[in-house]
Amino acid sequence: GQNIDQPTEMTATEGAIVQINCTYQTSGFNGLFWYQQHAGEAPTFLSYNVLDGLEEKGRFSSFLSRSKGYSYLLLKELQMKDSASYLCAADLLTGGGNKLTFGTGTQLKVEL
Amino acid sequence: EAQVTQNPRYLITVTGKKLTVTCSQNMNHEYMSWYRQDPGLGLRQIYYSMNVEVTDKGDVPEGYKVSRKEKRNFPLILESPSPNQTSLYFCASSLGGTALGYEQYFGPGTRLTVT
Numbered sequence: 133g134q135n136i137d138q139p140t141e142m143t144a145t146e147g148a149i150v151q152i153n154c155t156y157q158t159s160g161f162n163g164l165f166w167y168q169q170h171a172g173e174a175p176t177f178l179s180y181n182v183l184d185g186l187e188e189k190g191r192f193s194s195f196l197s198r199s200k201g202y203s204y205l206l207l208k209e210l211q212m213k214d215s216a217s218y219l220c221a222a223d224l225l226t227g228g229g230n231k232l233t234f235g236t237g238t239q240l241k242v243e244l
Numbered sequence: 245e246a247q248v249t250q251n252p253r254y255l256i257t258v259t260g261k262k263l264t265v266t267c268s269q270n271m272n273h274e275y276m277s278w279y280r281q282d283p284g285l286g287l288r289q290i291y292y293s294m295n296v297e298v299t300d301k302g303d304v305p306e307g308y309k310v311s312r313k314e315k316r317n318f319p320l321i322l323e324s325p326s327p328n329q330t331s332l333y334f335c336a337s338s339l340g341g342t343a344l345g346y347e348q349y350f351g352p353g354t355r356l357t358v359t
Binding site: 165175234 | 277279284285286287288289292294300302303334341342343345347348349350351352353
C-alpha cells in the first residue's frame with residue numbers, strides 16, 4: 133500500500149529553525165506537496181517539489197530526494213503564527229489519473 | 245474575491261437520510277476534489293474531477309457520489325449516510341491537476357455528524 137510518515141508533534145522556539153521530515157513508500161510517485169493548516173481552518177499551499185533538491189520560498193524551504201523517498205520542510209526565523217499542522221502529500225500516478233495521498237500531519241508548536 | 249465555497253458549513257443528520265454538500269469555485273479552475281479529515285487519519289481524497297463530466301475515485305470513495313455538470317460546481321452526495329461518515333469535509337480546486345503541481349485552494353470545510 134501507500135505509506136507516508138511524518139512525526140506527530142514537534143516543538144520549537146520562536147526565532148529558531150525547525151525541520152519537519154516526511155518519508156514515503158509509494159508506487160507511482162510523481163511529486164510532493166506541503167500544506168499548512170491552522171487549527172479550525174482549511175489547508176493552504178506551501179510548496180511543491182517534483183525534482184530532487186531544495187526549493188526556497190522566503191522563510192520556508194522544501195527539499196526532496198526521490199531516491200530516498202524523503203522530503204523535509206524547513207522553517208526559518210520561526211514566529212508564533214507558524215504554530216500549525218504541516219501536511220505532506222504525495223501525488224501518485226494511477227491507472228485513472230493522479231491521486232493525492234496525505235500524511236497524517238505534524239503539529240508544530242512554537243514557544244517563546 | 246477568489247474563493248471556494250461550501251454549504252452547509254455544519255450539518256447534523258440521521259442515518260440513511262440522503263444529503264448533498266455543495267461546492268462552488270469562482271476561479272474557472274478545471275480540477276476539483278473532495279477530502280475528508282479525521283483525527284489520526286489525516287486528509288483523505290474521496291473523489292476528484294479533472295474537468296466537466298470527468299470524475300474519478302480517490303482513496304475512500306465508498307458511500308459517496310459526485311457529479312461535475314458545470315465547471316464551477318462539484319457537489320458531494322451521500323445517498324445513505326452512516327455514522328462512519330461523520331467527519332470534516334473539504335472541497336478544493338486548482339487551475340490544473342496535481343500532476344503539474346498546481347496549488348489547491350480549499351473551501352472552509354463542512355462538519356458533518358451522522359447519528
